[in-house]
Amino acid sequence: MRKSKKFAIxxxxxxxxAVCLVMLLAVAQFGVPFTNYNYKSFAGAIxxxxxxDGGIYALYDVDSTxxxxxxxxxxxxxxxxxxxxxxxxxxxxxxxxxxGESIRVEASALNSPTTLLQLIGSPAKLEFQVGGVTKLTxxxxxxxxxxxxxxxxxxxIMVEFDQEGKQLYKELTTELKKTSGTITVAISGNxxxxxxxxxxxxxxxxxxxxxMLLSTSFSTNLxxxxxxxxxxxxxxxDVNLTLNKMDEIESxxxxxxxxxxxxxxxxxxxxxxxxxxxxxxxxGTMSVISFVLFVSLYLLFLYSFxxxxxxxxxVVGIFGGIAMAVSVYFLLYRKFLEEYALGKTVxxxxxxxxxxxxxxVLDSNILVTLVGAFFIILGGAAFKTLGIVLIMGIILSxxxxxxxxxxxxxxxxxxxxxxxxxxxxxxxxxVEEIPDEQALPAKQKKAGQAAVxxxxxxxxxxxxxxAIAEAEFVVEQESGLTGEDAQDSAKTxxxxxxx
Amino acid sequence: xxxxxxxxxxxxxxxxxxxxxYIVVAALIVIxxxxxxxxxxxxxxxxxxxxxxxxxxxxxSDFDYSGEVAKIRSVLSNKVKDEEGKAYPSVGVIKHQQQxxxxxxxxxxxxxxxxxxxDMDTANKDIVNALKGDLIDDEAPxxxxxxxxxxxxxxxxxxxxxxxxxxxxxxxVAAMIYIMFRHKLANSLVTFVMLAVDxxxxxxxxxxxxxxxxxxxxxxxxxxxCLSLINSVIIFARFKEHRKNPSNANKxxxxxxNQTAKETFMPLALTAAVVAxxxxxxxxxxxxxxxxxxxxxxxxxxxxxxxxxxxxxxxxSVFVAFNDxxxxxxxxxxxxxxxxxxxxxxxx
Numbered sequence: 001m002r003k004s005k006k007f008a009i010x011x012x013x014x015x016x017x018a019v020c021l022v023m024l025l026a027v028a029q030f031g032v033p034f035t036n037y038n039y040k041s042f043a044g045a046i047x048x049x050x051x052x053d054g055g056i057y058a059l060y061d062v063d064s065t066x067x068x069x070x071x072x073x074x075x076x077x078x079x080x081x082x083x084x085x086x087x088x089x090x091x092x093x094x095x096x097x098x099x100g101e102s103i104r105v106e107a108s109a110l111n112s113p114t115t116l117l118q119l120i121g122s123p124a125k126l127e128f129q130v131g132g133v134t135k136l137t138x139x140x141x142x143x144x145x146x147x148x149x150x151x152x153x154x155x156x157i158m159v160e161f162d163q164e165g166k167q168l169y170k171e172l173t174t175e176l177k178k179t180s181g182t183i184t185v186a187i188s189g190n191x192x193x194x195x196x197x198x199x200x201x202x203x204x205x206x207x208x209x210x211x212m213l214l215s216t217s218f219s220t221n222l223x224x225x226x227x228x229x230x231x232x233x234x235x236x237x238d239v240n241l242t243l244n245k246m247d248e249i250e251s252x253x254x255x256x257x258x259x260x261x262x263x264x265x266x267x268x269x270x271x272x273x274x275x276x277x278x279x280x281x282x283x284g285t286m287s288v289i290s291f292v293l294f295v296s297l298y299l300l301f302l303y304s305f306x307x308x309x310x311x312x313x314x315v316v317g318i319f320g321g322i323a324m325a326v327s328v329y330f331l332l333y334r335k336f337l338e339e340y341a342l343g344k345t346v347x348x349x350x351x352x353x354x355x356x357x358x359x360x361v362l363d364s365n366i367l368v369t370l371v372g373a374f375f376i377i378l379g380g381a382a383f384k385t386l387g388i389v390l391i392m393g394i395i396l397s398x399x400x401x402x403x404x405x406x407x408x409x410x411x412x413x414x415x416x417x418x419x420x421x422x423x424x425x426x427x428x429x430x431v432e433e434i435p436d437e438q439a440l441p442a443k444q445k446k447a448g449q450a451a452v453x454x455x456x457x458x459x460x461x462x463x464x465x466x467a468i469a470e471a472e473f474v475v476e477q478e479s480g481l482t483g484e485d486a487q488d489s490a491k492t493x494x495x496x497x498x499x
Numbered sequence: 500x501x502x503x504x505x506x507x508x509x510x511x512x513x514x515x516x517x518x519x520x521y522i523v524v525a526a527l528i529v530i531x532x533x534x535x536x537x538x539x540x541x542x543x544x545x546x547x548x549x550x551x552x553x554x555x556x557x558x559x560s561d562f563d564y565s566g567e568v569a570k571i572r573s574v575l576s577n578k579v580k581d582e583e584g585k586a587y588p589s590v591g592v593i594k595h596q597q598q599x600x601x602x603x604x605x606x607x608x609x610x611x612x613x614x615x616x617x618d619m620d621t622a623n624k625d626i627v628n629a630l631k632g633d634l635i636d637d638e639a640p641x642x643x644x645x646x647x648x649x650x651x652x653x654x655x656x657x658x659x660x661x662x663x664x665x666x667x668x669x670x671x672v673a674a675m676i677y678i679m680f681r682h683k684l685a686n687s688l689v690t691f692v693m694l695a696v697d698x699x700x701x702x703x704x705x706x707x708x709x710x711x712x713x714x715x716x717x718x719x720x721x722x723x724x725c726l727s728l729i730n731s732v733i734i735f736a737r738f739k740e741h742r743k744n745p746s747n748a749n750k751x752x753x754x755x756x757n758q759t760a761k762e763t764f765m766p767l768a769l770t771a772a773v774v775a776x777x778x779x780x781x782x783x784x785x786x787x788x789x790x791x792x793x794x795x796x797x798x799x800x801x802x803x804x805x806x807x808x809x810x811x812x813x814x815x816s817v818f819v820a821f822n823d824x825x826x827x828x829x830x831x832x833x834x835x836x837x838x839x840x841x842x843x844x845x846x847x
Contacts (some may be wrong), residue, residue: 057598076652078654079652079656080658083656083658083659087659095547095654095655096654097546097651097652097653098651098701099650099651099652099653100638100649100650100651101555104539104651117612124512197517241723247599247600247603248597248598248599248600248603249597249599249608250593250594250596250598251596252594252599252791253791253792255666256784256787257791257792260781260784260785260792261781261792263780263781263783263784264777264778264779264780264781264792264796266777266780267776267777268773268774268776268777268780271772271773271776272773275769311715312714312715312718313714313715313717313718314717314801316715316718316721316722316795317718317721317722319774319777319778320725320802321721322720322773323726323729323773323774324725324729325766325769326769326770326773327729327766327770328735330765330769330770331733331766334762334763334765334766338762340808356740359736360676360732360733360736360737360740362730363733363735363736364728364729364733364736366677367674367677367678367728367729367732368725368728368729369741370670370673370674370677371667371670371671371674371721371724371725371728373659373670374666374667374669374670374673375666375667375670375721377664377666378662378665378666378669379558379662379663379666379667380659380663380666382659382661382714383662383663383664383666383718383721385718386718386721390725399841435674472745
């Protein structure tokens with residue numbers, strides 16, 4: 001017994017030290033002794049987006065040679081296309097707006113947006129020609145992005161035409177298919193004069209409005225392919241833009257954005273810790289260790305997992321993750337108190353609490369994971385971050401609250417099984433304690449009883465009047481109840497059959 | 500000390516409060532619908548969802564950013580008057596950003612929202628003049644330059660809003676299917692109704708308090724959706740557990756759901772409290788740091804409070820109502836004549 005106590009103490013100490021170390025790595029920033037290396041915490045190294053760290057803004061003017069017909073509408077269409085370009089370039093928290101007769105783009109400084117913003121002001125002209133005659137240009141292109149061509153094992157640029165372009169390209173390829181004709185693809189623009197795109201030999205009709213462009217200039221060079229794709233998209237805008245100004249810009253949240261977010265996060269964490277310790281003392285302290293591990297691992301995952309950039313939506317996701325974690329603790333402890341009040345020992349109460357709340361916890365977590373998964377798949381770039389952060393929080397909260405917390409409390413109980421003051425627990429007078437030895441057989445007995453109950457329920461009729469009538473009759477016969485009382489009991493029987 | 504203590508009296512009947520809770524919720528929803536359907540009231544959308552105006556204030560040298568922002572706020576909210584001498588009601592700083600570096604020159608970009616029905620050309624001129632009057636030092640006028648106001652389109656396109664909204668709808672359908680399989684159809688419908696109520700109440704409170712709604716608000720709606728689902732499922736699972744317990748065999752649905760609501764009160768309240776506390780900290784810190792997070796913090800508080808309140812006080816009543824409705828339908832489809840037959844069969 002003494003040996004097992006010592007072993008439990010050792011395990012608790014080791015885990016506590018490990019959690020403290022993880023927490024230190026998560027939040028502390030320090031210089032490593034005897035080296036020039038400065039360690040930066042996970043929390044400090046999380047990629048923060050425009051909402052927190054600001055970034056760069058670029059102002060584009062309409063090219064002076066541009067026709068001014070419907071300029072307002074064309075500018076707004078260009079805003080929509082530019083939004084897509086930036087989202088495809090991992091700049092999901094960027095903003096694009098029409099400002100007077102210009103377009104202004106604000107983007108996070110992460111992912112080197114400077115080059116991208118310069119490329120937007122440097123459009124390329126893409127022409128699909130047959131026999132020297134231009135049949136289509138990139139003005140009919142809806143999207144252009146880098147893709148990998150499986151058949152030729154090289155990078156290419158996938159071009160997706162808009163509705164009009166789709167129709168034109170379909171007609172063009174239908175015509176050329178008959179003679180196995182070729183489409184020459186000409187591209188011109190700043191810094192891409194050396195790029196030549198392979199001609200397309202038409203062997204089948206293209207009905208989906210998609211065409212892969214291949215070139216020896218970017219077959220193995222992803223960066224060149226990306227550059228050309230952005231320039232094609234820039235040329236696909238409804239207006240030709242020239243870069244007027246580009247400069248740094250602060251977060252719209254002001255200089256205190258980071259500090260504010262940290263204060264909010266710390267407050268929520270401290271509130272949970274305070275409640276656990278005040279209410280459950282020693283046992284609560286074990287939960288604090290597992291909760292601190294949850295927070296530290298959450299920070300580590302936010303740092304190391306490809307969530308893109310932490311934006312305000314990501315912060316909402318973190319709130320969601322913390323809410324999921326604390327709800328598990330609150331449910332577990334609520335059940336624990338109920339089990340203890342029945343007369344079970346601390347050990348048996350813990351087992352009962354975990355087994356009885358398991359599906360309650362899993363149900364809610366599976367549901368939110370499902371919701372998060374749909375955010376990732378369908379929600380667009382910004383909601384993808386929210387979904388990932390939410391699911392990350394769920395996985396970590398289940399891991400720490402169901403496994404680590406239980407392990408810690410088990411060891412604590414092994415050290416001090418009967419010190420109710422340390423656990424801040426007491427029962428109603430007259431409730432006798434059921435020893436652990438009896439608790440287990442009692443549980444088995446209960447399981448057996450449940451099986452008998454299930455058989456009884458199975459033999460009952462399904463729903464409706466038949467069930468009520470039969471149950472009412474049985475109640476009347478067995479208990480002598482009549483009228484409303486019998487009906488109430490019968491209704492209960494019906495409820496049971498529903499379940 | 501009794502560990503199983505509850506803040507409720509033993510006989511407090513939550514489902515008995517159904518009428519009151521329905522009236523309160525319905526009243527709030529009606530107010531919400533009225534507010535959301537009046538164009539000039541609606542939600543107080545920020546630069547992400549509505550057109551705005553921007554003015555650039557350029558400084559010749561480094562300057563006290565916080566001090567200048569405070570001056571700008573004061574000018575826009577107090578000093579610019581309309582032709583009747585009243586302050587423009589909707590003009591105020593909704594976003595400001597410091598631009599540039601020491602080498603390129605600093606500036607502050609100020610966004611403010613358009614006023615529906617007002618002559619914005621006149622208003623913009625008034626605002627620019629007021630800013631010039633307060634920010635430009637007569638002794639060194641070259642130090643500060645105030646640009647003309649320029650109209651700015653909304654920052655978020657319709658497409659960027661539609662995608663998250665459609666993701667939420669699909670996620671809701673998936674959640675309902677899951678609940679239907681894990682519990683039953685009625686629970687799935689209760690979840691849907693409660694979610695709709697929660698979202699509507701969130702929108703109502705946001706409209707009433709005039710909290711600024713920007714793109715992250717969609718995240719708060721998603722967050723409210725998650726909290727609403729969690730609360731419903733926790734109640735269903737607890738109810739199921741009670742229903743399976745042989746000692747509850749003689750208790751009706753209403754009694755058991757009451758018991759469930761009382762027992763789940765504390766876990767739900769504590770979860771909501773932790774979220775709300777974090778959000779309140781966000782609001783307080785934001786007020787000190789410039790006020791940008793206030794709208795977001797406020798809506799998170801609303802999400803926590805609304806989902807908790809409806810989860811404990813409304814979900815049980817709706818749950819009972821749906822169960823009763825289901826049974827009433829079953830009764831209607833089965834012929835009543837079967838009752839004496841059953842009895843006679845039993846007696847025979």
